[in-house]
Amino acid sequence: MDAEKGGAVKTSEEKNRAVSDNSTNTNKNEEPDMTAEVEILAFKIANEEYAVKITELQEIIRYQRITIVPCTPLYVLGVTSLRGKIIPVIDLKIRLGLNGGVEAKQKKQKILILSGNKEPLGALVSLILGVFRLPASELLPPPPTLTEEEKNYIDGIVKIKNRFISILNVNAITRMGAL
Numbered sequence: 001m002d003a004e005k006g007g008a009v010k011t012s013e014e015k016n017r018a019v020s021d022n023s024t025n026t027n028k029n030e031e032p033d034m035t036a037e038v039e040i041l042a043f044k045i046a047n048e049e050y051a052v053k054i055t056e057l058q059e060i061i062r063y064q065r066i067t068i069v070p071c072t073p074l075y076v077l078g079v080t081s082l083r084g085k086i087i088p089v090i091d092l093k094i095r096l097g098l099n100g101g102v103e104a105k106q107k108k109q110k111i112l113i114l115s116g117n118k119e120p121l122g123a124l125v126s127l128i129l130g131v132f133r134l135p136a137s138e139l140l141p142p143p144p145t146l147t148e149e150e151k152n153y154i155d156g157i158v159k160i161k162n163r164f165i166s167i168l169n170v171n172a173i174t175r176m177g178a179l
Helices: 012-023 150-151
Strands: 037-045 048-053 055-062 078-083 087-089 110-114 122-123 127-135 154-162 161-168
Touching: 037 110, 037 122, 037 161, 078 122, 127 154, 150 154
Parallel strands: 048 161, 087 122
Antiparallel strands: 037 048, 037 127, 055 110, 078 087, 110 122, 154 161
């Protein structure tokens, strides 16, 4: 119909390009997005509260049978099967060098499937506390009193309901053999 009136007929590709050109912000002087949010999953290990970023979490599964693998580091509990795929499982309490704290019964324990450096990796935690969404500006750096090695395991700290929760660096804790 447009061709009959002398107008140019646009292909669907040209229409899509025009829509995306109109929706693209061309103002280079605009302030950066200060409303960026971070979602974290908080959990307990040895009566301490930790978290991982949701973007680094694949899923949460209930505790299931873990098969011990000989000659592995102490923090490696063994392997488990997840939909036919073999997943190594680590004990975060041992991996982080935490002492004390009474562990939850297996019913309450969960295995977090984390996006590891190469492959997914399971991490045993005592109790899931919940998912929290907060402004990225509320992420605090690790305390300067930590050693560089200790800082490698902490991405940052957040304060939620008057409690400090350390956000773990998933790449560091899933690096096998780094302990």
